[in-house]
Amino acid sequence: MKYALLSDIHGNLHALDACLAHAQAHGAERIAILGDLVGYGAFPSEVVARCQSLQNEGAIVLRGNHEELIQSHHINARNLSPSLGSQTAEWTHHQLSPAQRFWLEILPLTVQVEHMLMVHASADVPERWRYVEDERTASLSLDAACANPQVRYVFGGHVHHQSLYYRGAGRQLMAFKPTGGIPIPTPKHRQWIATIGSVGQPRDGNPRAMYALFDSTAEKLTFHRVAYDHRAAARAVREAGLPEFFAQRLETGK
Amino acid sequence: MKRLAAGSELDGFRIGACLHAGGMAHIYEVSYADDRAAPFEMVMKVPRMTAGDGAENIVSFEVEHQILQVLQGTHVPRFVAAGDLMTIPYLVMEHVPGLTLQQVLNEHAQQRTHAAVSDMARIGSAIARAAHSLHQQNTCHLDLKPANVLLHPDGHVVLLDFGLSCHAHYPDFLAEELRKAVGSPAWIAPEQVVGVRGDPRSDIFAIGVMLYELATGELPFGNPQTTGGMRQRLWMDPAPPRRLREDLPEWFQEVVLRCLEPEAAKRYPSAAHLAFDLEHPEQIKVTKRGKQVLGTPFLTHLKRWLKAAGMHYQPSPLPSQQIDEVPIVMVAVPHHEPSDAMLYSLRLSVARSLGLRPGARLAVVTVISPNQSSTSEHDKSETTLHRQYRTMLQQWAQPLDLSQHQTSYHVLESSDVANAIVRYAEGNNVSMIVMGAATRGLQMQRFVATTPIKVAMESPCTVILVKPSLPFERLMD
Numbered sequence: 001m002k003y004a005l006l007s008d009i010h011g012n013l014h015a016l017d018a019c020l021a022h023a024q025a026h027g028a029e030r031i032a033i034l035g036d037l038v039g040y041g042a043f044p045s046e047v048v049a050r051c052q053s054l055q056n057e058g059a060i061v062l063r064g065n066h067e068e069l070i071q072s073h074h075i076n077a078r079n080l081s082p083s084l085g086s087q088t089a090e091w092t093h094h095q096l097s098p099a100q101r102f103w104l105e106i107l108p109l110t111v112q113v114e115h116m117l118m119v120h121a122s123a124d125v126p127e128r129w130r131y132v133e134d135e136r137t138a139s140l141s142l143d144a145a146c147a148n149p150q151v152r153y154v155f156g157g158h159v160h161h162q163s164l165y166y167r168g169a170g171r172q173l174m175a176f177k178p179t180g181g182i183p184i185p186t187p188k189h190r191q192w193i194a195t196i197g198s199v200g201q202p203r204d205g206n207p208r209a210m211y212a213l214f215d216s217t218a219e220k221l222t223f224h225r226v227a228y229d230h231r232a233a234a235r236a237v238r239e240a241g242l243p244e245f246f247a248q249r250l251e252t253g254k
Numbered sequence: 255m256k257r258l259a260a261g262s263e264l265d266g267f268r269i270g271a272c273l274h275a276g277g278m279a280h281i282y283e284v285s286y287a288d289d290r291a292a293p294f295e296m297v298m299k300v301p302r303m304t305a306g307d308g309a310e311n312i313v314s315f316e317v318e319h320q321i322l323q324v325l326q327g328t329h330v331p332r333f334v335a336a337g338d339l340m341t342i343p344y345l346v347m348e349h350v351p352g353l354t355l356q357q358v359l360n361e362h363a364q365q366r367t368h369a370a371v372s373d374m375a376r377i378g379s380a381i382a383r384a385a386h387s388l389h390q391q392n393t394c395h396l397d398l399k400p401a402n403v404l405l406h407p408d409g410h411v412v413l414l415d416f417g418l419s420c421h422a423h424y425p426d427f428l429a430e431e432l433r434k435a436v437g438s439p440a441w442i443a444p445e446q447v448v449g450v451r452g453d454p455r456s457d458i459f460a461i462g463v464m465l466y467e468l469a470t471g472e473l474p475f476g477n478p479q480t481t482g483g484m485r486q487r488l489w490m491d492p493a494p495p496r497r498l499r500e501d502l503p504e505w506f507q508e509v510v511l512r513c514l515e516p517e518a519a520k521r522y523p524s525a526a527h528l529a530f531d532l533e534h535p536e537q538i539k540v541t542k543r544g545k546q547v548l549g550t551p552f553l554t555h556l557k558r559w560l561k562a563a564g565m566h567y568q569p570s571p572l573p574s575q576q577i578d579e580v581p582i583v584m585v586a587v588p589h590h591e592p593s594d595a596m597l598y599s600l601r602l603s604v605a606r607s608l609g610l611r612p613g614a615r616l617a618v619v620t621v622i623s624p625n626q627s628s629t630s631e632h633d634k635s636e637t638t639l640h641r642q643y644r645t646m647l648q649q650w651a652q653p654l655d656l657s658q659h660q661t662s663y664h665v666l667e668s669s670d671v672a673n674a675i676v677r678y679a680e681g682n683n684v685s686m687i688v689m690g691a692a693t694r695g696l697q698m699q700r701f702v703a704t705t706p707i708k709v710a711m712e713s714p715c716t717v718i719l720v721k722p723s724l725p726f727e728r729l730m731d
């Protein structure tokens with residue numbers, strides 16, 4: 001089975017559609033959205049609607065920290081200098097219908113399919129949103145997930161970059177920087193944890209959207225970078241009156 | 255896995271004779287069980303260990319399993335099929351005919367002979383070309399040794415056994431945080447001893463060890479059994495091969511000892527450079543390294559020992575990127591009534607191309623027509639003509655600062671200039687051709703393919719076409 005793994009869409013409909021089209025062209029059979037559907041971007045309601053219909057067709061959709069952040073509508077009332085993030089969270093709150101917000105609120109934190117555990121952040125404490133950003137934190141997440149002997153793969157997002165960690169010859173995990181578009185053999189007799197990057201807000205200096213395809217039969221994981229109309233996405237952020245910083249971020253990928 | 259019986263079947267293959275029973279694996283001749291004709295002869299490699307015997311035993315088989323499937327070209331056995339690693343691990347690949355370099359060495363040892371210098375240069379360049387082809391595919395072999403080098407009857411080399419190799423696109427299962435030495439003690443490069451995996455220059459070191467062995471019958475660093483013994487090569491130079499074998503030319507020692515430099519940065523920057531030298535020995539600039547017969551003084555070794563004590567792991571960039579940064583640049587210099595402006599512009603373009611790439615090598619080439627030389631007149635004899643043109647090329651290159659670039663000069667004879675340039679570029683792994691754009695025939699170009707157009711169309715690499723122009727102040731003269 002070929003899984004398309006997408007995370008951190010952040011209201012970027014242009015990027016989401018580009019990745020979904022790319023995944024479909026590459027034979028993806030099941031979609032998994034690993035959280036942070038909203039926040040920062042100009043199309044939260046459209047993205048949620050798209051993910052709801054994907055879910056109806058069998059897609060996995062998980063909850064991320066931004067799904068919690070947008071629940072409260074008076075984040076900034078008591079804060080005289082709200083952060084850029086909480087400014088967009090409040091804006092996003094008002095863009096979504098109560099039904100959409102409720103749907104986001106009750107999304108699951110983790111799901112296990114075949115030998116995979118999917119989670120937005122770290123599998124040991126999913127509700128605490130800890131970053132998986134190095135060998136040590138990757139190990140905490142992987143060890144917790146692999147307490148279930150069925151699990152050989154942990155896939156997550158949250159950190160907005162693409163990394164793969166694996167068990168090499170030693171006891172500690174090894175970090176590996178993947179090259180886009182290259183299928184990496186990930187045999188299931190080993191244990192693997194990957195952060196699949198961000199669809200809607202890349203931060204590594206390359207504006208292309210990130211996602212990954214996992215072929216559970218061939219046991220191969222491919223990280224992808226997908227070009228999309230990031231200028232149009234940035235323009236929409238400006239037109240919505242959201243902070244200029246988030247528009248520039250889409251243009252530069254930083 | 256227990257030994258397979260001849261005549262038995264496994265996954266659609268019929269097992270034949272066991273060709274090799276090594277410490278790690280058995281190798282069997284195989285054919286298709288349904289008697290389908292195979293496009294080439296096949297062997298099956300089956301590891302002795304299975305997953306049940308502990309994961310670490312099977313890791314190198316897993317690495318080969320992964321890498322052999324993606325390597326291409328004539329320098330690796332063609333991949334046919336692989337069994338599931340966890341249940342029936344095996345690899346089926348092409349059975350390449352020929353002798354291993356180890357068999358050649360054994361033969362020499364038995365006969366008490368040494369390989370001829372010309373044979374060693376030929377074998378050495380064939381190994382270097384094979385290694386370069388791997389490096390271009392982002393793979394470092396990391397276990398080059400005579401048993402893994404197969405000399406194909408047609409002259410090219412096929413590399414075997416990728417169990418310790420490293421492909422930059424895949425996680426390296428042999429790497430670990432403690433950075434252990436992984437390799438065969440006699441041929442392992444110094445940086446591999448401290449746990450560096452993935453530097454193509456490690457393979458160049460191993461080629462140096464094999465050439466040393468082929469020339470002298472001895473191993474430059476012996477066959478150490480401990481990490482301490484292996485660490486010696488971090489600072490120690492081996493005895494100069496000319497001390498062990500007097501008839502070795504200085505250029506040969508220069509090549510071998512350059513491969514064996516303890517610091518990777520002092521070796522050939524790519525295997526293509528090494529192949530180039532072995533194929534053009536007359537162009538090698540022999541330094542003290544090639545001439546010495548006494549060995550390295552104690553003080554030098556001591557200094558290096560101190561430096562080596564602090565040597566530690568550093569990650570390597572992608573091999574293909576690393577070798578792209580040290581290209582072989584070829585410039586085609588016209589010899590027939592060239593304009594000053596053209597010669598000047600070619601020089602400027604070469605200077606720019608080399609300036610960005612320290613370590614790049616330059617091949618200065620001109621193509622003369624074969625009927626220019628005459629066997630009867632002395633002034634037109636082949637050697638005299640070649641010497642004249644070579645001098646012309648050297649004069650052309652004089653103003654260039656070539657201190658950081660190995661440079662060689664070549665006079666080619668051919669009636670088809672474009673074809674000669676393209677063949678030369680192909681044959682020497684040239685990465686970039688610089689040549690004049692031939693503006694004179696420009697109007698005709700639509701109808702007749704001029705030399706530069708033909709080169710640009712057929713060349714295996716980048717071509718820079720230079721338009722003649724002189725700097726302003728020179729035009730004022």
